[in-house]
Amino acid sequence: MKNNLRSIIRIFFLILIFTLWSINKIEVWLFILLAGLLITPFMGRVYCGWICPIFTSIDIFSPIIKEKKLQKYNKYFQKMVFKVVIFMMFLVVFFLTKKLDLAVPFFILLIPIGLLIAVLFGSSQWHHICPFGIIFSLPARFATKGYNLISRDCSKCGLCVNKCANSCLILGKNRPLYFGREHCLSCGKCKDSCPQNNISFGKLPLKQSRGGTAL
Ligand code: SF4
Numbered sequence: 001m002k003n004n005l006r007s008i009i010r011i012f013f014l015i016l017i018f019t020l021w022s023i024n025k026i027e028v029w030l031f032i033l034l035a036g037l038l039i040t041p042f043m044g045r046v047y048c049g050w051i052c053p054i055f056t057s058i059d060i061f062s063p064i065i066k067e068k069k070l071q072k073y074n075k076y077f078q079k080m081v082f083k084v085v086i087f088m089m090f091l092v093v094f095f096l097t098k099k100l101d102l103a104v105p106f107f108i109l110l111i112p113i114g115l116l117i118a119v120l121f122g123s124s125q126w127h128h129i130c131p132f133g134i135i136f137s138l139p140a141r142f143a144t145k146g147y148n149l150i151s152r153d154c155s156k157c158g159l160c161v162n163k164c165a166n167s168c169l170i171l172g173k174n175r176p177l178y179f180g181r182e183h184c185l186s187c188g189k190c191k192d193s194c195p196q197n198n199i200s201f202g203k204l205p206l207k208q209s210r211g212g213t214a215l
């Protein structure tokens, strides 16, 4: 049910961004982004998981995306220097689209760029270098709510780890499931994949809301 609700909300925002573009009001999206950023310390990256049109587009096309063609380059996407360089490049593109008054605004341009990165390197690589994702990851470290284990009965089957949209779940042999808070997109795919209903969205204990382990 919740998954259906999330799908409806995501489609709504995908239609909304194209509608805003078509009526020359794309700057309204900036306020949606800002609102998403403001709620991140309280709710985590719900903008990424529930609103972002790039993530929604990637999920829509995921059945036909043959991922990981260039997987050997994936290690670079994790490196901070690489992320900073890409972020600066996106900043330049942002100002160029403004200065040159391009027909395709930056928010729209990122959708095919994100899809292309997902096709070539895998969708989680896009999440590593998404310029908005990099910004959202900063307050997300301090999120007081998020997805977490709710029971010690975890069988460590790893299904949630495989489904995680941003490779931020780690399952160690002698440790509980680890949620990398700053990278968690609040998408709930881990929750939906758990056969034991062990994952839920809720308030995080203080020591866990800074990237800590579950339970
Ligand atoms: S931990 Fe769960 S909610 Fe967070 S990104 Fe991974 S699958 Fe989505």
Ligand code: SF4
Pocket (backbone or CB within 6 Å): 149, 153, 154, 155, 156, 157, 158, 159, 160, 161, 171, 177, 193, 194, 195, 196, 197, 198, 199
């Ligand atoms: S899917 Fe559920 S049972 Fe399996 S490792 Fe994840 S939390 Fe544990």
